[in-house]
Amino acid sequence: MSPEARAKLATMSEDERALLKPLLETSRTFYVVASFLGFIVLWGLFAYYLQVRHGLGRTGLNRPEYWGIYIICFVFFIGISHAGTLISAILRVSKAEWRRSITRSAELITVLVIGFGAIQPIVDLGRPDRALNIIFNAQLRSPLLWDVISIGLYFTACTIYLYVPMLPDLARIRDLKIKAPRFYGFLAGGYQHTPSQRATLERVIGILSIVVIPIAISVHTVIGWIFAMTLRPMWHSTIFGPYFVMGAIYSGIAAILVAMVILRRVYHLQDYFKPVHFDYLGRLLLVFSLLWFYFTFAEYLTVFYGAEPAEMRTFWAKVTGPFALPFWTMVMGCFFVPLFLMSRRSTRTPKGTMIAGIAVLIGMWLERFNIVVPTSVNPIWEFESLGRYLPSWIEISIMSATFAGFVLLYMIATKFVPIVSIWEMEEGRKESVTSTSERVWTYLPQPKGAEQILRILGHLATVDLAVQEQEIELIHGFARRWNIPAPELSPGAVTGENSLPKLREAVQDYLEYEPSPNQATQLLEVLKMLVRADEQVTREEEKVLLEITHLIGEYLKTAPSGAAA
Amino acid sequence: MPRWGMVIDLDRCTGCAACELACKSENNIPTVSPEEAEAGRAMAWMKVQVEIEGEFPDTSMNFFPRPCMHCDNPPCIRVCPVVATYIDDEGIVGQIYPRCIGCRYCANACPYTVKYFNWYGPEWSESERRHLNPDVSERPKGVIEKCTFCHHRLQKAREDAQAEGRDLREEDYQPACAEVCPTGAILFGDLENPNHRVAELKEDPRATRLLEDLGTEPKVYYLRTRE
Numbered sequence: 001m002s003p004e005a006r007a008k009l010a011t012m013s014e015d016e017r018a019l020l021k022p023l024l025e026t027s028r029t030f031y032v033v034a035s036f037l038g039f040i041v042l043w044g045l046f047a048y049y050l051q052v053r054h055g056l057g058r059t060g061l062n063r064p065e066y067w068g069i070y071i072i073c074f075v076f077f078i079g080i081s082h083a084g085t086l087i088s089a090i091l092r093v094s095k096a097e098w099r100r101s102i103t104r105s106a107e108l109i110t111v112l113v114i115g116f117g118a119i120q121p122i123v124d125l126g127r128p129d130r131a132l133n134i135i136f137n138a139q140l141r142s143p144l145l146w147d148v149i150s151i152g153l154y155f156t157a158c159t160i161y162l163y164v165p166m167l168p169d170l171a172r173i174r175d176l177k178i179k180a181p182r183f184y185g186f187l188a189g190g191y192q193h194t195p196s197q198r199a200t201l202e203r204v205i206g207i208l209s210i211v212v213i214p215i216a217i218s219v220h221t222v223i224g225w226i227f228a229m230t231l232r233p234m235w236h237s238t239i240f241g242p243y244f245v246m247g248a249i250y251s252g253i254a255a256i257l258v259a260m261v262i263l264r265r266v267y268h269l270q271d272y273f274k275p276v277h278f279d280y281l282g283r284l285l286l287v288f289s290l291l292w293f294y295f296t297f298a299e300y301l302t303v304f305y306g307a308e309p310a311e312m313r314t315f316w317a318k319v320t321g322p323f324a325l326p327f328w329t330m331v332m333g334c335f336f337v338p339l340f341l342m343s344r345r346s347t348r349t350p351k352g353t354m355i356a357g358i359a360v361l362i363g364m365w366l367e368r369f370n371i372v373v374p375t376s377v378n379p380i381w382e383f384e385s386l387g388r389y390l391p392s393w394i395e396i397s398i399m400s401a402t403f404a405g406f407v408l409l410y411m412i413a414t415k416f417v418p419i420v421s422i423w424e425m426e427e428g429r430k431e432s433v434t435s436t437s438e439r440v441w442t443y444l445p446q447p448k449g450a451e452q453i454l455r456i457l458g459h460l461a462t463v464d465l466a467v468q469e470q471e472i473e474l475i476h477g478f479a480r481r482w483n484i485p486a487p488e489l490s491p492g493a494v495t496g497e498n499s500l501p502k503l504r505e506a507v508q509d510y511l512e513y514e515p516s517p518n519q520a521t522q523l524l525e526v527l528k529m530l531v532r533a534d535e536q537v538t539r540e541e542e543k544v545l546l547e548i549t550h551l552i553g554e555y556l557k558t559a560p561s562g563a564a565a
Numbered sequence: 566m567p568r569w570g571m572v573i574d575l576d577r578c579t580g581c582a583a584c585e586l587a588c589k590s591e592n593n594i595p596t597v598s599p600e601e602a603e604a605g606r607a608m609a610w611m612k613v614q615v616e617i618e619g620e621f622p623d624t625s626m627n628f629f630p631r632p633c634m635h636c637d638n639p640p641c642i643r644v645c646p647v648v649a650t651y652i653d654d655e656g657i658v659g660q661i662y663p664r665c666i667g668c669r670y671c672a673n674a675c676p677y678t679v680k681y682f683n684w685y686g687p688e689w690s691e692s693e694r695r696h697l698n699p700d701v702s703e704r705p706k707g708v709i710e711k712c713t714f715c716h717h718r719l720q721k722a723r724e725d726a727q728a729e730g731r732d733l734r735e736e737d738y739q740p741a742c743a744e745v746c747p748t749g750a751i752l753f754g755d756l757e758n759p760n761h762r763v764a765e766l767k768e769d770p771r772a773t774r775l776l777e778d779l780g781t782e783p784k785v786y787y788l789r790t791r792e
Contacts (some may be wrong), residue, residue, distance in 0.1 A: 055685040066672045124668070124669075125666050126706070134646050148646070379676075380677075381676060
């Protein structure tokens with residue numbers, strides 16, 4: 001870190017200091033890990049070169065095992081991509097305040113992992129040089145083409161959805177001039193965080209977070225359909241669309257959790273990824289482990305009861321046959337481990353969620369293995385010989401390289417963008433406490449006679465003929481709290497008429513609701529507060545107050561029996 | 566418009582595999598090494614499948630010569646993202662090798678597992694190279710290939726018939742497997758033409774088709790063995 005940058009860092013706010021530090025300071029461990037991952041990526045590229053040069057014969061694929069590791073990884077990676085965008089969009093739409101610190105890291109996972117997922121089918125192609133035929137000779141009735149369309153759309157939407165909420169932070173880095181000014185100048189464009197830009201930004205985020213949800217759901221539905229649209233045993237299933245979407249969100253949550261635990265550790269973000277985040281996401285993981293069990297059970301039970309011979313061959317191959325090990329490991333990883341760890345508060349800690357997250361990730365990878373391979377090696381036509389599948393070192397290398405490449409790009413990205421959204425944290429501190437408590441008020445039933453109280457306040461404010469700004473503010477506060485329209489008042493307005501009779505009438509109306517003595521006394525307190533709001537008590541006001549005190553005093557004496565206590 | 570189809574009489578099949586060999590040599594299908602064949606990379610557009618019934622020594626063998634079924638409702642053509650596999654007006658399901666991207670989706674969609682993938686580029690020994698059929702294109706590595714009912718022979722037969730100013734006869738167009746079958750178990754012709762043997766035989770009480778319940782409408786009929 002340069003001395004100027006260090007000096008600048010010292011002058012920043014606490015959020016900025018903690019979250020911009022990784023952009024300016026890089027540890028030796030980072031370089032060691034990055035070069036190790038870089039080496040794996042290069043190794044994978046070499047393996048891919050061999051595969052392209054000699055043909056897919058270099059893989060372990062064969063007839064009838066046409067699809068293997070690459071397609072498994074494709075489904076797995078695109079599944080992980082539901083981490084970010086879908087979760088962060090749902091949390092944003094549902095106004096979950098605790099999302100603020102986790103959305104950025106989750107959205108970043110999404111964008112990178114879609115890229116690594118989308119290259120898998122291309123790696124799997126026999127003729128990658130003809131990949132563009134998908135555009136030039138597109139056949140719309142092929143589910144593979146639906147997939148190309150929905151993934152393309154998803155990648156575009158997610159990239160925008162990552163970029164737009166990042167603008168204020170990019171502009172901040174540009175203005176602080178702490179790193180690569182041209183780069184951030186370009187990225188941040190003309191964004192200045194002016195109120196009108198802010199309003200536009202929030203409107204765009206609001207629209208995007210809704211648009212992105214159906215797109216995300218379509219993506220994994222269509223991936224499920226690629227399998228379901230064939231006649232193969234245990235692929236041809238109507239549940240596959242929703243089953244895949246559920247599994248995708250599940251593995252996505254697991255990926256967020258693992259990423260959060262690592263980020264929290266290496267960048268010391270304990271103040272941003274708090275136990276409450278792991279607790280809440282852990283609960284979500286628990287819900288999805290139960291959902292996973294429900295879907296899987298429904299799927300396998302249906303196959304078992306239908307008992308079609310071709311289906312049963314695949315079924316037994318998974319449950320007791322050659323695929324029993326991956327099958328039962330999947331059940332452990334996707335169901336028992338997360339269920340056990342996430343159903344207890346004491347293990348919904350960063351450590352516990354990390355273990356559960358890793359178990360789910362392994363389990364979900366195996367789930368895709370258990371979908372792709374056992375069906376492939378069991379052809380429908382029973383005289384066809386059974387297939388076998390053992391991935392070659394080429395496939396393992398390319399798979400490792402895509403995992404390494406993803407982690408590497410993610411690491412590098414954390415050096416260029418704050419991994420926790422600074423402006424959203426600040427906004428959270430500034431605004432969300434009040435806005436959230438106001439929102440909570442709207443959930444609650446209104447007190448009886450709330451409108452009457454507002455009328456009383458309105459009349460009282462006009463008693464001294466001139467309405468003061470402080471008085472209006474107070475009345476509007478109550479109106480917001482009870483979620484009812486506030487009476488129209490403008491500061492300095494002179495009503496010119498004596499509102500005393502109206503006021504008396506309003507108080508009497510209110511007392512007809514039979515408020516408890518407590519509430520009636522409180523009203524008196526509020527009225528006194530209003531009278532003193534403009535810091536001078538006029539004679540009129542004093543007179544009115546006396547009058548109302550008398551009215552309420554009379555009411556309290558003859559208070560209804562229920563309220564007497 | 567003819568609808569080309571095949572009838573295979575299982576009672577006549579001796580399992581000699583002449584059809585398999587004739588197909589390989591007619592269609593330039595590369596031979597793979599024993600190790601590759603063991604790994605599931607062998608190619609045979611026409612494949613004689615063997616079913617062994619009973620316990621030794623009371624065993625009997627059944628043979629199923631299995632070409633592409635040339636379904637009227639082929640599951641493979643629906644899933645291809647680039648229209649590299651198609652069904653033509655006469656019911657022949659073909660593959661466009663220069664367009665295929667090698668995604669193998671069609672191979673997975675085929676319930677009869679008749680689509681073959683070129684895991685490597687074709688390799689020929691010098692002696693084989695001299696005997697390649699010039700009427701059939703070599704397939705590059707990384708594409709799907711399949712039985713075509715030898716449709717290059719149809720083109721030729723049609724041109725000959727036209728040149729001689731006559732209609733196409735049944736014997737003018739026979740795929741290599743049907744032509745070579747020593748017991749006459751494989752018959753080929755127009756399923757709609759009453760003058761062709763297959764048109765009658767497909768109505769035979771012994772006639773059946775593979776996995777008929779899938780609704781793929783195969784145009785290859787099998788005559789079951791008489792008990």
